[in-house]
Amino acid sequence: MAGLDSRAGGGHDGAMIGKRILLVVGGGIAAYKACELIRLLRKAGADVRCVLTEGGAQFITAMTLAALSENPVHTSLWDLKDEAEMGHIQLSRQADLIVVCPATADLIAKMAAGISDSLAATLLLATDKPVLAVPAMNVRMWQHEATRRNVARLRADGVTMIEPDEGPMACGEYGPGRLPDPEAIVAAIAAHFAAHFAAMPGVAGRLAGRHMLVTAGPTHEPIDPVRYIANRSSGRQGFAIAGALAALGARVTLVAGPVALATPPGVDRIDVETARDMAAAVNAALPADGAILVAAVADWRVEPAPTKIKKRADGSPPALALAENPDILAGLAADPRRPALLVGFAAETNDVIAHATAKRARKGCDWIVANDVSGDVMGGADNSIHLITAAGTESWDRAAKGTVAARLADRIAAHFESIA
Ligand code: CTP
Numbered sequence: 001m002a003g004l005d006s007r008a009g010g011g012h013d014g015a016m017i018g019k020r021i022l023l024v025v026g027g028g029i030a031a032y033k034a035c036e037l038i039r040l041l042r043k044a045g046a047d048v049r050c051v052l053t054e055g056g057a058q059f060i061t062a063m064t065l066a067a068l069s070e071n072p073v074h075t076s077l078w079d080l081k082d083e084a085e086m087g088h089i090q091l092s093r094q095a096d097l098i099v100v101c102p103a104t105a106d107l108i109a110k111m112a113a114g115i116s117d118s119l120a121a122t123l124l125l126a127t128d129k130p131v132l133a134v135p136a137m138n139v140r141m142w143q144h145e146a147t148r149r150n151v152a153r154l155r156a157d158g159v160t161m162i163e164p165d166e167g168p169m170a171c172g173e174y175g176p177g178r179l180p181d182p183e184a185i186v187a188a189i190a191a192h193f194a195a196h197f198a199a200m201p202g203v204a205g206r207l208a209g210r211h212m213l214v215t216a217g218p219t220h221e222p223i224d225p226v227r228y229i230a231n232r233s234s235g236r237q238g239f240a241i242a243g244a245l246a247a248l249g250a251r252v253t254l255v256a257g258p259v260a261l262a263t264p265p266g267v268d269r270i271d272v273e274t275a276r277d278m279a280a281a282v283n284a285a286l287p288a289d290g291a292i293l294v295a296a297v298a299d300w301r302v303e304p305a306p307t308k309i310k311k312r313a314d315g316s317p318p319a320l321a322l323a324e325n326p327d328i329l330a331g332l333a334a335d336p337r338r339p340a341l342l343v344g345f346a347a348e349t350n351d352v353i354a355h356a357t358a359k360r361a362r363k364g365c366d367w368i369v370a371n372d373v374s375g376d377v378m379g380g381a382d383n384s385i386h387l388i389t390a391a392g393t394e395s396w397d398r399a400a401k402g403t404v405a406a407r408l409a410d411r412i413a414a415h416f417e418s419i420a
Pocket of ligand 1: 295325344
């Protein structure tokens with residue numbers, strides 16, 4: 001099932017993996033569309049945290065947003081518990097992008113005037129992060145001179161404003177003012193991240209001319225035609241690393257286990273299913289200057305039955321004989337075509353640094369990125385990282401997968417610059 005993925009290079013959705021989006025839901029009938037937006041953003045790999053305005057809460061509940069985003073929802077500037085857990089300044093600082101959707105005439109006016117009389121308005125004033133607003137309102141409100149002035153002011157201030165759609169409105173009128181489809185909003189957000197990457201000063205080209213090989217995701221080991229052994233890896237950390245390396249100008253081959261993630265911009269993706277497929281695809285992609293093996297490869301496989309295994313009349317379970325899978329990382333370390341920089345990952349629940357240091361020696365790689373999964377981080381939005389190299393151990397602050405990816409890509413670029 002190995003083969004070049006047709007999605008490679010299409011769209012910018014992969015630019016969203018590991019990004020933190022703070023979604024401000026304003027008070028308009030279009031607020032219900034925020035639900036679908038959250039679902040699509042999360043599907044594209046983003047972490048979404050919501051702020052619900054008082055008006056927004058008239059149309060949609062905090063419970064709905066919390067359930068869809070799987071994050072607490074923030075509603076009030078004066079909530080002591082919220083403030084103690086994450087203050088409003090922190091809330092805006094932690095985001096990679098603030099999306100205001102729907103952006104009502106009232107919110108737009110407050111943003112333009114710098115009014116901070118609510119949690120949403122305050123964090124929009126307190127932030128230094130990019131803001132993208134998706135207006136939705138009655139056609140006359142949208143066309144009113146006051147709104148025209150405010151929208152022009154916000155554009156001049158650097159806010160990305162998405163044009164509303166034209167069509168029949170909930171209020172019975174017809175014209176511009178409808179919230180665009182959530183798919184179109186996601187595309188605009190993804191384009192924002194892709195453009196942001198490309199425009200980062202001093203970034204483009206640091207890895208130009210280098211070939212980087214990345215593995216990501218789980219592997220599936222079939223038991224029979226309908227069952228398989230798998231693990232909880234989401235693939236997001238590996239995809240984010242592939243994207244970050246491509247953003248630095250590297251040619252990136254991403255060998256991906258079965259995950260439903262979009263391909264980051266500029267990355268060549270090869271989809272595989274089993275550990276042996278992954279090993280073969282990695283070998284076929286050599287030579288490479290660097291290999292970053294992030295995949296959670298299944299340690300064992302079974303010899304799959306050719307037809308579905310049926311339950312037995314006597315109730316006895318079938319015995320699955322496990323065979324060890326090839327160790328791709330150790331194999332690359334011993335290969336005459338070994339990449340100059342070989343980086344392994346280690347997800348550990350205890351004695352993280354000791355286990356990871358031993359793993360580095362055992363597998364013969366240059367660096368180990370040790371991920372502390374004691375707090376059930378696998379599949380989550382953040383990673384707690386220790387980078388183990390010949391020079392020692394560096395512990396990084398717990399960060400979003402996108403941030404970890406950018407930091408690792410920066411370290412890799414610095415490594416190649418130092419040996420150039
Ligand atoms: N890895 C690999 N091939 C395998 C198993 C692991 O390439 N068959 C790579 C992973 O991609 C990762 C590193 O080896 O970069 C460590 O993976 P991990 O599962 O933590 O290591 P294990 O060999 O399974 O060690 P242990 O069971 O002792 O934790």
